[in-house]
Amino acid sequence: MAFEKVLTRNVGHPEALGVRGYRDRGGYDALTRVLRMAPEEVVEEVKRSGLRGRGGAGFPCGMKWSFVPRQHPKPKYIVCNADESEPGTFKDRLLMENDPHQLLEGCVIAGWAVGANTTYIYIRGEYTKAARILEEAVRDAYASGVLGENVLGTGFRHDIHVHRGAGAYICGEETGLLESLEGRLGQPRVKPPFPAVVGAFGCPTVINNVETLCCVTHILQRGAEWFKGIGPDERNTGPKLYAISGHVERPGTYEYPLGITFRELLEGCGGMYKGRGLKAYIPGGASAPMLGVNDQEIPLAFDHLARAGSMLGSAAVIVMDETTCVVRATLRLSRFFAHESCGQCTPCREGTNWMAKILTRIESGKGTEADLDLLASVVPNVGGISLCALGDAAQGPVKSLLAKFGDEIRDNLRHGRYPLPRQRFFDPGAAS
Amino acid sequence: MPTVTIDDRIVEVPAGTNLIEAGQRVGIQIPHYCWHPRLSVVGQCRMCMVEIEGMPKLQTACSTQVVKDGMVVRTKTPAVLEAQRAIMEFLLINHPLDCPICDQAGECALQDYGFKHGQAFSRFRYEEKRTYPEKERVPLGPHVLLNMNRCIHCTRCVRFTQEISGTGEIGFFQRGARKEIGVFPGRPLDNPLSANVVDICPVGALTSTRFRFAERVWYLDKKPSLCTGCDVGCNVTIEHRRGRIRRYKPRLNPEVNDHWLCDFGRTTAERYDELPRLLAPRIRKDGTERAVSWREALDTTTQRLRARSNEGPLAFLGSGFLSSEEAFLLAALADAVDSPHRAIWVDSGPARRIPNPRGWIEGRDAAPNRRGAELAGLVPGKGGIDASELLVGDAAARCSFLFVADSDFGRAAHDPKVVERLRGAQFLVVMGWADTPLARVADIALPVATHAEREGTFVNVEGRLQRFSPAFPPPSQVREALSVLGELLARFRPELAGRSIAEVFADMAAQRPAFSGRRWEAIPATGTVLESIARVAPAAEG
Numbered sequence: 001m002a003f004e005k006v007l008t009r010n011v012g013h014p015e016a017l018g019v020r021g022y023r024d025r026g027g028y029d030a031l032t033r034v035l036r037m038a039p040e041e042v043v044e045e046v047k048r049s050g051l052r053g054r055g056g057a058g059f060p061c062g063m064k065w066s067f068v069p070r071q072h073p074k075p076k077y078i079v080c081n082a083d084e085s086e087p088g089t090f091k092d093r094l095l096m097e098n099d100p101h102q103l104l105e106g107c108v109i110a111g112w113a114v115g116a117n118t119t120y121i122y123i124r125g126e127y128t129k130a131a132r133i134l135e136e137a138v139r140d141a142y143a144s145g146v147l148g149e150n151v152l153g154t155g156f157r158h159d160i161h162v163h164r165g166a167g168a169y170i171c172g173e174e175t176g177l178l179e180s181l182e183g184r185l186g187q188p189r190v191k192p193p194f195p196a197v198v199g200a201f202g203c204p205t206v207i208n209n210v211e212t213l214c215c216v217t218h219i220l221q222r223g224a225e226w227f228k229g230i231g232p233d234e235r236n237t238g239p240k241l242y243a244i245s246g247h248v249e250r251p252g253t254y255e256y257p258l259g260i261t262f263r264e265l266l267e268g269c270g271g272m273y274k275g276r277g278l279k280a281y282i283p284g285g286a287s288a289p290m291l292g293v294n295d296q297e298i299p300l301a302f303d304h305l306a307r308a309g310s311m312l313g314s315a316a317v318i319v320m321d322e323t324t325c326v327v328r329a330t331l332r333l334s335r336f337f338a339h340e341s342c343g344q345c346t347p348c349r350e351g352t353n354w355m356a357k358i359l360t361r362i363e364s365g366k367g368t369e370a371d372l373d374l375l376a377s378v379v380p381n382v383g384g385i386s387l388c389a390l391g392d393a394a395q396g397p398v399k400s401l402l403a404k405f406g407d408e409i410r411d412n413l414r415h416g417r418y419p420l421p422r423q424r425f426f427d428p429g430a431a432s
Numbered sequence: 433m434p435t436v437t438i439d440d441r442i443v444e445v446p447a448g449t450n451l452i453e454a455g456q457r458v459g460i461q462i463p464h465y466c467w468h469p470r471l472s473v474v475g476q477c478r479m480c481m482v483e484i485e486g487m488p489k490l491q492t493a494c495s496t497q498v499v500k501d502g503m504v505v506r507t508k509t510p511a512v513l514e515a516q517r518a519i520m521e522f523l524l525i526n527h528p529l530d531c532p533i534c535d536q537a538g539e540c541a542l543q544d545y546g547f548k549h550g551q552a553f554s555r556f557r558y559e560e561k562r563t564y565p566e567k568e569r570v571p572l573g574p575h576v577l578l579n580m581n582r583c584i585h586c587t588r589c590v591r592f593t594q595e596i597s598g599t600g601e602i603g604f605f606q607r608g609a610r611k612e613i614g615v616f617p618g619r620p621l622d623n624p625l626s627a628n629v630v631d632i633c634p635v636g637a638l639t640s641t642r643f644r645f646a647e648r649v650w651y652l653d654k655k656p657s658l659c660t661g662c663d664v665g666c667n668v669t670i671e672h673r674r675g676r677i678r679r680y681k682p683r684l685n686p687e688v689n690d691h692w693l694c695d696f697g698r699t700t701a702e703r704y705d706e707l708p709r710l711l712a713p714r715i716r717k718d719g720t721e722r723a724v725s726w727r728e729a730l731d732t733t734t735q736r737l738r739a740r741s742n743e744g745p746l747a748f749l750g751s752g753f754l755s756s757e758e759a760f761l762l763a764a765l766a767d768a769v770d771s772p773h774r775a776i777w778v779d780s781g782p783a784r785r786i787p788n789p790r791g792w793i794e795g796r797d798a799a800p801n802r803r804g805a806e807l808a809g810l811v812p813g814k815g816g817i818d819a820s821e822l823l824v825g826d827a828a829a830r831c832s833f834l835f836v837a838d839s840d841f842g843r844a845a846h847d848p849k850v851v852e853r854l855r856g857a858q859f860l861v862v863m864g865w866a867d868t869p870l871a872r873v874a875d876i877a878l879p880v881a882t883h884a885e886r887e888g889t890f891v892n893v894e895g896r897l898q899r900f901s902p903a904f905p906p907p908s909q910v911r912e913a914l915s916v917l918g919e920l921l922a923r924f925r926p927e928l929a930g931r932s933i934a935e936v937f938a939d940m941a942a943q944r945p946a947f948s949g950r951r952w953e954a955i956p957a958t959g960t961v962l963e964s965i966a967r968v969a970p971a972a973e974g
Contacts (some may be wrong), residue, residue, distance in 0.1 A: 168607070170607075185604060187604075190473060190474060190475035190476075190492070190495045192495075338608055338609060339607075339608055340607070340608065341607065341608040341609070342607055342608070342611075343585065343606065343607050343608045343609065343610070343611030344474070344476045344585065344587070344604070344611070345475070345476050345477070345478050346476070346477055346478050346479070346519050346522050346523055346584070346585070347478055347518065347519065347522055349522075349585065349608060349609055349611060350522035350523065350525060350526060350609065351522055352608065352609075353526075353562070353608065353609035354522070354525060354556065354559075357559040358559075361558060361559070374555055381514075381515070381518035381521075381522070384489060384490070384515075385478050385481055385489075385490055385515045385518070385519070386478065387475055387476060387478065
């Protein structure tokens with residue numbers, strides 16, 4: 001598919017790791033321009049672009065910025081959420097490892113727009129290489145006058161700190177991240193108040209995903225109209241990174257216009273592994289409900305996937321071919337959520353664990369029809385009433401398993417663990 | 433003030449009130465575990481879900497504040513009931529359900545809400561429950577034992593040590609279904625307020641090492657009273673079975689102890705079990721003791737007070753354990769025999785601190801009512817002997833008559849040297865509930881009720897006058913000190929015979945400026961500050 005790479009244009013250009021090389025390739029132009037604009041104009045431009053958060057929730061970025069009170073006695077903060085830990089997601093890693101300055105530029109622009117002098121980049125602990133590269137880039141940026149007391153000679157002060165997490169999924173939840181950043185147990189906070197008003201250290205805070213901030217750089221470089229021109233409609237705009245994993249020929253991170261269909265995406269990465277048939281795919285990371293063979297024409301965009309009962313999430317596409325046991329795959333995901341639940345709120349702490357236990361029984365072939373009903377009645381109570389979105393996320397795969405793969409579960413109930421040889425089990429249906 | 437509509441009832445509340453409190457104002461109970469009025473809001477248990485018009489999802493009542501008019505809340509819709517049922521189910525699937533051997537049974541929020549909002553059967557039938565091996569009886573500190581299997585992870589205890597006691601011993605460890613509470617290595621839960629975490633624990637996860645297995649709570653009778661451990665005057669509920677006090681629970685008084693009680697205060701009732709009890713009036717003559725009738729005991733006392741042979745002083749030594757009314761009568765008795773020798777002895781103890789919304793109150797006396805007794809007139813008159821002359825000096829030996837109330841007035845009552853010194857008086861009358869070494873050497877010992885068996889008032893360190901009332905009756909031969917002193921006084925002042933406590937209080941209010949204008953019946957439940965001494969009382973510190 002012919003498409004000009006925007007976010008990944010510097011991938012494969014190691015010279016862009018330094019400030020000079022990045023500048024040579026057109027970097028920090030946007031920042032220079034932004035620092036001459038009024039902050040309100042910057043927010044307005046981002047609003048007009050229709051940029052929606054790339055971290056998972058898809059909240060309009062400009063609107064999030066505008067929630068930060070202009071006049072406030074306390075300092076304000078930008079927090080970049082680089083705790084990329086949704087299973088299947090590895091897009092931010094690519095951006096940070098190959099083009100750190102693109103992110104730094106976005107951070108400073110965001111800081112100018114909301115009036116923040118400090119950015120914290122909260123990076124997943126396991127991303128040692130990305131953290132090293134970012135730290136190196138930050139040092140370089142300070143040395144080159146891009147960061148510090150006097151950003152690009154304009155008198156604007158902006159500092160960036162790279163903070164490494166300790167590897168908890170829940171610290172990717174924005175308030176869990178803030179707790180961890182402040183040195184406490186990584187547990188989400190009860191909302192409201194929202195971080196835009198009471199965030200890091202009790203101060204107004206904007207929390208944006210890495211890819212979102214990278215997009216900001218280009219919106220201010222090329223204009224909101226250009227950004228809006230990409231994507232299927234007004235509410236789903238811009239270039240998008242898709243992280244593809246699973247049973248495909250060439251897994252990896254691909255940049256496409258938002259709203260490409262699954263079929264197109266699959267073609268781009270060389271099709272199904274060994275040409276096998278598709279059984280299911282997850283369009284947006286572990287928390288997104290699975291889609292099936294009949295859902296391949298759905299544009300992978302926020303609203304389109306929501307209408308199809310799933311979500312774009314972090315756009316981590318996990319592809320499962322016909323040899324996959326969907327029940328076992330779901331169990332694997334359920335165990336992940338049970339393991340990563342922070343454990344502070346009742347439905348998530350007990351519910352994720354219970355779901356995993358029921359699924360374990362079903363998967364191992366010891367379940368009964370009644371377990372399906374039980375599972376179906378437990379699942380809706382795990383999300384919806386939980387304190388943060390992890391409870392909702394844990395519902396996703398199980399919900400779609402029950403909705404779309406009922407036959408396969410019953411198969412599992414009847415024949416036991418798949419793909420063990422079926423002949424070993426007495427099948428009353430087959431015997432007659 | 434903004435108004436909010438809860439279940440079709442309109443409530444006006446101060447801005448910032450949360451929905452649980454707003455509901456309580458009109459008798460609508462919104463079930464909750466993690467929320468506590470004095471702790472920060474964390475919204476963790478998810479039990480207090482309510483439906484709010486205009487909000488797509490259920491909201492937690494604890495974290496939703498009423499800020500402006502027009503909020504419409506429903507607490508019993510199908511969605512809310514289903515959420516409550518689901519939370520109860522989630523909390524119980526891994527709960528051991530060991531109510532028959534659990535101390536909390538009978539006062540357990542899990543039982544109460546399970547009955548009200550839960551279901552009578554389990555759908556968790558095949559899997560094993562999560563347990564915390566080796567965590568069934570973890571001593572967190574000297575007063576508190578943890579059974580992690582029963583914990584519902586509400587974090588009230590964690591927040592108590594962080595926000596109220598300020599000591600932060602308890603933490604929240606691990607993650608997900610393995611989440612647990614515990615103390616940090618080498619940091620036991622030994623702060624002076626530690627046992628409060630047992631009270632605020634909604635389930636049987638934290639139990640008191642003192643109360644554990646002592647009594648099933650449904651056998652306990654509960655009566656409001658005051659703690660006598662120091663002069664803070666904490667409001668407590670006496671929980672007893674047939675007159676044996678099993679424990680004190682703090683009773684809410686935002687002006688004094690708020691929701692809390694110190695560990696020391698909880699132990700003070702044990703003194704009633706530790707010391708032998710005086711059960712009948714007793715006369716000791718020529719080295720032999722004999723139980724006598726009240727009439728004989730009081731007649732003899734009166735005779736000695738009136739004896740023409742009295743050449744030395746007639747002295748009256750009170751204590752900080754007397755109620756203000758008793759102290760007033762004791763002082764009046766001294767007046768009736770024209771004796772200026774009225775004194776009071778109060779041990780000073782280690783500082784006892786209790787937090788309340790205004791800060792901390794600090795008590796320094798080891799008795800509850802030094803101020804009340806002094807204000808009631810129990811202070812030496814002109815040329816009168818004071819307490820230290822009796823206890824440390826040799827004043828007792830000069831006395832022809834010495835009346836001591838109470839027999840357990842302080843450490844000195846158990847000190848052989850002091851006992852010998854007081855015994856130096858020609859005639860020694862000791863009144864009290866305990867048969868202390870001092871009572872044993874008295875010529876006459878008068879058995880009276882403990883504070884749990886009588887009524888009266890105490891005045892605390894901040895000058896707050898508080899009433900207490902009997903939790904149970906005294907043993908048959910034991911009388912209230914007020915009636916004993918009243919009867920003795922009537923022998924000298926017949927017009928004062930048969931006065932009730934309210935009348936005694938009225939006399940005191942008429943004669944003692946500190947109490948002027950106060951009426952026995954009109955003392956508020958949270959007490960009232962006697963202005964004249966509030967000014968000189970040490971201010972509460974932050």
